[in-house]
Structures are given as C-alpha cells and as structure tokens.
Amino acid sequence: MADLxxxxxGIHSPxxxxxxxxxxxxxxxxxxxxFEAGWGGVVWKTVGGPVIDTAxxxxxxxxxxxxxVGLNNIELISDRPAEVNFAEIAKAKEEFPDRAVVISLMxxxxxxxxxxxxxxxxxxxxxxxxxxxxxxxxxxxxxxxAAVGQVPEYVEMITGWVKEVATIPVLVKLTPNITNxxxxxxxxxxxxxxxxxxxxxxxxxxxxxxxxxxxxxxxDGKGSHGGYAGPAVKPIALxxxxxxxxxxxxxxxxxSGIGGAHTWQDCAEFMLMGASTVQVCTAIMxxxxxxxxxxxxxxxxxxxxxxxxxxxxxVGGSVQRIGNFGDFDLNWQVRAEISPEACIGCGKCIExxxxxxxxxxxxxxxxxxxxxxxxxxxxxxxxxxxxSIVCPVQDCITMExxxxxxxxxxxxxxNAEVGVPGFHAATSGITWxxxxxxxxxxxxxxxxxxxxxxxx
Ligand SMILES: Cc1cc2nc3c(=O)[nH]c(=O)nc-3n(C[C@H](O)[C@H](O)[C@H](O)COP(=O)(O)O)c2cc1C
Ligand code: SF4
Ligand code: SF4
Numbered sequence: 001m002a003d004l005x006x007x008x009x010g011i012h013s014p015x016x017x018x019x020x021x022x023x024x025x026x027x028x029x030x031x032x033x034x035f036e037a038g039w040g041g042v043v044w045k046t047v048g049g050p051v052i053d054t055a056x057x058x059x060x061x062x063x064x065x066x067x068x069v070g071l072n073n074i075e076l077i078s079d080r081p082a083e084v085n086f087a088e089i090a091k092a093k094e095e096f097p098d099r100a101v102v103i104s105l106m107x108x109x110x111x112x113x114x115x116x117x118x119x120x121x122x123x124x125x126x127x128x129x130x131x132x133x134x135x136x137x138x139x140x141x142x143x144x145x146a147a148v149g150q151v152p153e154y155v156e157m158i159t160g161w162v163k164e165v166a167t168i169p170v171l172v173k174l175t176p177n178i179t180n181x182x183x184x185x186x187x188x189x190x191x192x193x194x195x196x197x198x199x200x201x202x203x204x205x206x207x208x209x210x211x212x213x214x215x216x217x218x219x220d221g222k223g224s225h226g227g228y229a230g231p232a233v234k235p236i237a238l239x240x241x242x243x244x245x246x247x248x249x250x251x252x253x254x255x256s257g258i259g260g261a262h263t264w265q266d267c268a269e270f271m272l273m274g275a276s277t278v279q280v281c282t283a284i285m286x287x288x289x290x291x292x293x294x295x296x297x298x299x300x301x302x303x304x305x306x307x308x309x310x311x312x313x314x315v316g317g318s319v320q321r322i323g324n325f326g327d328f329d330l331n332w333q334v335r336a337e338i339s340p341e342a343c344i345g346c347g348k349c350i351e352x353x354x355x356x357x358x359x360x361x362x363x364x365x366x367x368x369x370x371x372x373x374x375x376x377x378x379x380x381x382x383x384x385x386x387x388s389i390v391c392p393v394q395d396c397i398t399m400e401x402x403x404x405x406x407x408x409x410x411x412x413x414x415n416a417e418v419g420v421p422g423f424h425a426a427t428s429g430i431t432w433x434x435x436x437x438x439x440x441x442x443x444x445x446x447x448x449x450x451x452x453x454x455x456x
Pocket of ligand 2: 338342343344345346347348349350373374390391392393396397
C-alpha cells in the first residue's frame with residue numbers, strides 16, 4: 001500500500017487530507033471526531049478578536065437537482081473566545097500528536113496585535129500557523145481578511161510581522177478575489193512565508209428569492225456579498241494553485257490546495273497541480289467527517305494501480321503540462337466518433353453541433369435502441385469535443401486522434417515565419433483579407449490546413 005504521509009512547509013501529516021479552516025474545525029469536540037475518522041490534519045477555524053455571527057449565514061446553490069454545488073457564507077471567524085480555542089487546540093495536539101494541527105489567525109493589522117497572538121498561540125504546541133488574509137466578507141469591512149490579502153504590500157508586511165516572532169511554519173492563505181494571485185504569493189514569500197494555502201472563498205451573491213426579492217442568505221430581509229466555496233469553485237482553485245506552482249520565482253514554495261475538493265480524484269488533481277496537502281470544508285459540511293474514508297481508500301488504490309509508492313510522487317506532476325496557446329500544435333487533429341451500440345438516439349449531439357459548431361452530425365437508420373443513431377461526418381468535424389461533453393451516455397462519443405497528415409505548426413511559429421496576423425494592415429503582417437490567400441502557401445511550405453472557414 002502506498003505511503004500517504006506528506007507535509008506542507010514541514011508540517012507533517014499521515015495523509016494529505018486536512019480540514020480547512022471553517023465550521024468543521026471550530027472545537028475540540030469536532031476535531032476529535034475528525035481525527036478519529038482519519039483526517040490527517042486540521043486548520044482550526046480562524047482565531048482572533050470578538051465577533052458576533054448572524055442567524056442565517058449560509059446560502060446553497062443547487063444545480064438541476066444536485067444539492068450544494070456551491071456554498072455561499074457570511075460567517076465570520078470563530079465566535080469562541082481565543083483562550084477557549086487555544087486551550088482546546090493544545091488538547092487536540094496532545095491527544096493526536098501524529099496529526100497536523102494548524103492555527104488560523106486573523107487580528108487587526110497592528111504589529112503588536114500580531115506579535116501577541118502568535119506568541120500566545122505558539123504555547124498550544126500547534127504545528128504551524130495559517131494567516132487568514134482571505135475572508136471576503138465581514139472581516140474585510142474591518143480592514144482584515146481580504147482587505148489585507150488584496151494588497152501585496154500588506155501581505156508582505158503582516159507576514160513579516162508574524163515571522164519576526166513565529167518559531168513554527170507560517171502558511172499564508174491567499175484570497176482568490178484578486179486579478180493575479182501570483183503577486184500576493186510573491187508578496188507572502190517576500191514577507192518570509194514558509195508556504196501558501198489557496199484558495200479562500202470567492203466573492204459572490206448566491207441567489208435571489210423571486211418572491212421576496214431578498215438575496216440569500218437573508219438576515220431579516222437584508223443580504224450581502226459572501227464567500228463562495230464548494231465543488232463549483234474547484235476549477236478556479238486549480239488554476240490559482242497551478243499558477244503559483246508554475247511561477248519560477250515561487251519554485252519550491254509549498255502549497256496547501258483548497259477549493260471544492262470533494263472526492264479523492266479532486267484531491268489528486270490538486271496534488272498534480274502542485275499542492276502537497278489538500279484542505280476540505282464544504283464537502284464536510286455536506287457529508288460529514290466520514291468522507292475521509294472514501295478519500296483515503298480511493299487515493300491509495302489509485303497510487304497502487306499506478307505503481308506509485310508515495311502520494312508525494314503526485315505533487316506537481318501536471319504543472320509542466322500547462323503551456324501557452326501559442327505553442328499548441330494547430331495541426332494535431334481529433335474527430336468525434338459515436339458508438340452505434342451505445343447511442344440511445346436522444347439527439348443532443350445533433351442539436352449542439354448544429355447550433356454551436358459545424359452541423360456535422362446526422363441521423364442514420366439504426367437497428368439498435370430506438371431505430372436511429374447519430375453519426376458524425378468526419379470530413380466536417382473540427383474536433384471541438386462539445387458533442388461528447390453533452391452526450392448523456394458515458395463513453396458513447398469518443399474523440400479519436402487522427403493520423404498525422406501535416407507537420408506540427410504552432411501560432412508562434414506562424415508569427416515568426418510570416419508575421420503577426422492581426423486586424424489592421426498597418427500593424428500586422430497578415431490581415432483577414434490576406435489570410436486565406438496565405439494559407440495555401442502555408443499549406444505547401446508549413447502544412448497549415450485548418451484555417452479559413454471556421455464554424456459555419
Ligand atoms: C462556512 C464557511 C466558513 C469559513 N470560515 C473560514 C475561516 O474562519 N477562516 C478561513 O481561513 N477560511 C474560512 N472558510 C474558507 C474555507 O477554509 C475554504 O478556504 C473554502 O471554503 C474553500 O474550500 P471548500 O470548497 O472545500 O469549502 C470558510 C468557508 C466556509 C464555507
Ligand atoms: S448525444 Fe449521445 S446518445 Fe444522444 S444521440 Fe448523440 S451520440 Fe447518441
Ligand atoms: S466534435 Fe464538435 S464539430 Fe465534431 S461532431 Fe462533435 S460537436 Fe460537431
């Protein structure tokens with residue numbers, strides 16, 4: 001069985017599954033249950049100054065009957081006194097010495113306040129800190145959370161204050177509510193952070209009640225923007241994690257990945273994008289701590305099936321696969337192939353190809369299912385993949401790689417060899433008017449064959 005143990009910035013845990021700072025990690029009672037279920041670590045619900053939460057603090061997004069695809073919240077940091085949390089954190093670490101216990105912190109942006117909270121929190125014996133520069137609501141209105149995390153200078157400054165006194169690893173939890181998360185990750189590094197966690201919640205309004213016109217959650221008729229999390233945010237989180245992992249100036253920066261992780265596959269994806277641990281909040285709020293059993297079994301089986309001895313071998317495995325459009329081979333081709341045995345004749349692929357792409361799927365008489373099956377005209381198919389994405393039957397439409405006819409040609413090569421294609425003749429080598437004329441020449445000399453008509 002593969003070794004699931006891993007660490008982030010020297011914070012060791014028996015498996016990569018950590019509870020993200022939030023409702024599931026707000027007390028010793030819960031953390032005991034979580035560790036007994038098998039979670040490898042916890043980032044305790046953010047500890048700081050006094051807050052008072054509202055009743056009604058969550059708004060769920062259901063999509064076509066599937067519950068909680070997204071979760072919006074206007075919850076603040078822990079509403080339990082800091083001393084109560086610290087005493088319970090110390091006990092949790094004492095009872096479960098092999099698990100990662102990280103304390104999330106957020107206090108006012110004053111150097112002495114950070115020094116004081118860090119020194120006090122270290123007495124718990126916790127393994128590390130996570131600085132919450134991310135919450136986009138409530139605390140940010142008090143100049144904390146995302147109000148800090150959106151300004152690289154503040155991120156660097158406060159991380160620096162913490163590092164002046166901290167003797168355990170410091171992770172900086174980054175907000176996604178920023179155009180380029182690499183800038184704040186770089187600022188965290190400049191401030192001395194030992195690692196980063198990404199992402200916190202995304203600014204959002206989750207929905208509006210069409211009877212009352214109140215936004216959700218409604219606090220006695222009033223609403224607000226809140227932080228969005230859950231499965232729907234995973235693609236955004238993966239991108240942000242990967243952009244940190246791929247930045248050469250951040251090479252080697254440990255990352256704890258967060259955002260929409262629900263299944264072992266999600267966790268593996270975060271690790272392939274560069275995270276060495278994965279934090280989970282909404283999925284626990286949906287399914288409870290028992291979820292970790294599925295995560296452990298699934299990931300362990302996956303590693304065994306691939307002959308990998310350690311979960312660490314996944315970390316960053318896909319980062320080098322992220323490139324730029326300009327380098328893609330425009331002559332690499334796939335075509336949609338429909339399995340006549342699997343097609344149930346619903347017509348979905350015909351509709352979407354007709355209305356969005358090139359109208360190259362039609363019925364042929366079939367003896368299978370309802371007597372008609374869909375068939376692709378390969379000469380017209382542009383290999384976009386839309387039909388296979390919408391087909392309700394698993395593996396009914398597959399995208400088949402075509403034999404290579406022409407040598408590789410990228411947009412960057414095209415630019416280098418014939419000039420920069422653009423809209424205006426004065427500023428570009430080739431305009432739309434010239435483009436078709438130039439294509440046959442390119443086909444001859446460079447092998448371009450797929451330009452000109454486009455969808456139509
Ligand atoms: C209800 C709720 C409360 C949260 N409270 C905190 C918090 O106190 N501190 C913090 O750093 N992040 C907090 N978060 C953000 C989560 O730690 C996490 O970054 C985010 O929810 C994305 O992960 P998920 O999709 O697994 O939920 C909270 C999230 C939710 C949903
Ligand atoms: S969407 Fe799939 S099942 Fe439906 S007609 Fe097309 S190939 Fe057949
Ligand atoms: S891959 Fe795109 S173009 Fe080809 S059949 Fe499917 S939808 Fe049509």
